[in-house]
Amino acid sequence: MPEICRFYGIIIRMYLIDREHPPRHIHIKYGEHQAVMALENLNIIDGKLPKKCRELVSEWAQLHQQELIDMWDSQNFHTIAPLE
Secondary structure: OEEEEEEOEEEEEEEHHHHHHOOEEEEEEEEEEEEEEOOOOEEEEOOOOHHHHHHHHHHHHHHHOOOHHHHHOOOOOOOOOOOO
16 A cells, blocks of 8 residues: 655555545554545545544645545555645
């Protein structure tokens, strides 16, 4: 699973499409917490994250939403800049 970004202890990954399923989404890991965020509406669709982590990931995903959707569709994975 390619790692897309890492910041503040948060790791964001995306699986290869042949191992995945709709909707388009990212996987988030923060310590012992794991969640899945849909890229269309940026809602958490599986798992749980602490509130501050969820807010940071949401902010980051809003900045890069179209890039993430394009990455899912093309399967051309690359690193995306973290929040600073």
